[in-house]
Amino acid sequence: MNITQNSIDNLNAVLTVTIEKDDYKEKVEKALNNYRKNAAIKGFRKGQVPMSFVKKQFEKSIIFDEVNQLLQTGINEYIQKEKISILGNPLPKFNENMDWDADQLEFEFELGLAPDFKVDLSKVKADTYKVNVTDEEVQKYVDNFAKRFGSMKTLEKVEEGANVKVTMKELDADKKEIEGTEKDLFLFVDELSKPKKFIGKKVGDVVVVKAKEINEDAVTLEQILSWDAGKVAGFEGQLQFEIKEITAMEASPVDQSLFDKVYGEGSVADEAEFRNKIKTEAEKMYDRETDKQMMNEVVEALIKDTKFDLPTDFLNRWLHQTNDKVESLEQAAEEVKKMEDSLRYQLIEAKVAETYDLKVEFADVEEATRNIIKEQLAMYGQANIPEEDLERIVQGSLQNQQEFQRLADQVFATKMMETFKSNVKLNEKSVTFDEFVKLMEEKQKAHSHDHDHNH
Structure with missing residues (x-):
C-alpha cells in the first residue's frame, strides 16, 4: 500500500492511496476457504461446495471489506505519523468505474486541514472582578447561622x-x-x-x-x-x-458553641476569626462566579481577535455526507455556520494548550479526585478518614472511564483558567455582589441585543 499527499491550498489536501492485490490476496483466500468449510448452501453437502461457486457468491464483498479495512488503518496511521491536523474525517471521492479485479486499486480522499495560526495571550485584554463581602453581608450570615442553630x-x-x-x-x-x-x-x-x-x-x-x-x-x-x-x-x-x-x-448566642457547630470543633477561636472565615468563604464562593465571567470574556475576545480561515466548503460537504439529518448542502452550510464559534474555540484551546504546554497527567486527575472526595467527606462530617480508606475511594472513582474523563476535563479547564490568569492582561475591578450581578445582567442584555442585530 502506498499513500501520497497533495496539497490543494493551506486548508485542503488530497490523499491518494494505492493498494496492490498482494496487500489483500491472502486474507481474501483465507476468508473464502472459511466460507467453503462452513457455508450451508442448498444442494451441497457441508464443506463440499465448489470453490468457483463460493468465489462467484462472496469474493467481491470480501475484497470490498478487506480493502476498506486496509484503507481505514492505513490512512489513520499515515495521518498520525505525518502529524497532520485535520477537521472532520477524510472524505472518499467516489469512483463509479472502479475495476475491483485490477491488480492495483487507487482511491482518493479529501482532507480538511486545521488552519495554522498563533495565539499570544499577553495581547488579550479582559475585565475581571473582585467581589468584596461587606460587613452587612457578614452580619446576615451570622444572623442566619444563629437562627439555624438556635x-x-x-x-x-x-x-x-x-x-x-x-x-x-x-x-x-x-x-x-x-x-x-x-x-x-x-x-x-x-x-x-x-x-x-x-x-x-x-x-x-x-x-x-x-x-x-x-x-x-x-x-x-x-x-x-x-x-x-x-x-x-x-x-x-x-x-x-x-x-x-x-x-x-x-437565636443561638454568638459564642464558641456556635463557632464549633458551624465550622467544626476548635477550628475558630473567637468572633473576629468567625466573621473573617465567613467573609473568606463567601468571597471564595463569589470567586467561582467571577472566574466564570473572566473565562467567558477571554474566550469571547479570543474568538473575535484570533483570525484564521476554515476549510468551510470541505466541512459543508463532510457534514452533508456523514449526517443523515442534513438533507442538502445548504442545510449543511447553515449547521457549519452555527458550529463555527465552538469549532474555532476548540482550535484556539488546542493551540493555547500547545503554546503554553498544558498537559493533563494521570497524577493531576488523581490529585483532583482526592481533593473533591475529601471535600465531600468533610461536608458529611468525616474529615478525619484513614488514609487507606481515602485511597480506596479515590482509586475506585478513577476506574470508572466516564468519571475519569469528566475529572480530566475539569483539571484541563482549571489549568486553562490559571493560564489565562497568569498571561492575559486582566483589568481587576472591585465591586459588591449586587453590583456584580447588575453588571452581568447588563452584559447579558447587550449580548442578546448584538445577537439580534447579527441575525
Whole structure:
C-alpha cells in the first residue's frame, strides 16, 4: 500500500492511496476457504461446495471489506505519523468505474486541514472582578447561622415570629361546630393575613376567624390548613382555634458553641476569626462566579481577535455526507455556520494548550479526585478518614472511564483558567455582589441585543 499527499491550498489536501492485490490476496483466500468449510448452501453437502461457486457468491464483498479495512488503518496511521491536523474525517471521492479485479486499486480522499495560526495571550485584554463581602453581608450570615442553630423556647403570649399549636374546628354559617372537623395544626404568626387576631393571646384562649384572615392567598391557605382547592373555594363558615402551645425559635448566642457547630470543633477561636472565615468563604464562593465571567470574556475576545480561515466548503460537504439529518448542502452550510464559534474555540484551546504546554497527567486527575472526595467527606462530617480508606475511594472513582474523563476535563479547564490568569492582561475591578450581578445582567442584555442585530 502506498499513500501520497497533495496539497490543494493551506486548508485542503488530497490523499491518494494505492493498494496492490498482494496487500489483500491472502486474507481474501483465507476468508473464502472459511466460507467453503462452513457455508450451508442448498444442494451441497457441508464443506463440499465448489470453490468457483463460493468465489462467484462472496469474493467481491470480501475484497470490498478487506480493502476498506486496509484503507481505514492505513490512512489513520499515515495521518498520525505525518502529524497532520485535520477537521472532520477524510472524505472518499467516489469512483463509479472502479475495476475491483485490477491488480492495483487507487482511491482518493479529501482532507480538511486545521488552519495554522498563533495565539499570544499577553495581547488579550479582559475585565475581571473582585467581589468584596461587606460587613452587612457578614452580619446576615451570622444572623442566619444563629437562627439555624438556635433553640425553641416557650412563650407566655403570642407575639410576632411565634409558632402557635392550635386545635381547629370548622363552624357553619350559624357558628355551630361541624362534626368530625377537629384537627391539630401549627400556625406561623408571620404568615397570617390578620396576625392581630392572635397576638397577645395565651394558652387556652379561643380565636374565631374567617378562612381569609388566616391567609388571603388560596394556595398558601391550602397548605396551612391541608385542604384541597375545592374546599378552600367553597368554604363559607368560620374557623375556631384553641391555643395549645406557643413557641418561638430563639437565636443561638454568638459564642464558641456556635463557632464549633458551624465550622467544626476548635477550628475558630473567637468572633473576629468567625466573621473573617465567613467573609473568606463567601468571597471564595463569589470567586467561582467571577472566574466564570473572566473565562467567558477571554474566550469571547479570543474568538473575535484570533483570525484564521476554515476549510468551510470541505466541512459543508463532510457534514452533508456523514449526517443523515442534513438533507442538502445548504442545510449543511447553515449547521457549519452555527458550529463555527465552538469549532474555532476548540482550535484556539488546542493551540493555547500547545503554546503554553498544558498537559493533563494521570497524577493531576488523581490529585483532583482526592481533593473533591475529601471535600465531600468533610461536608458529611468525616474529615478525619484513614488514609487507606481515602485511597480506596479515590482509586475506585478513577476506574470508572466516564468519571475519569469528566475529572480530566475539569483539571484541563482549571489549568486553562490559571493560564489565562497568569498571561492575559486582566483589568481587576472591585465591586459588591449586587453590583456584580447588575453588571452581568447588563452584559447579558447587550449580548442578546448584538445577537439580534447579527441575525
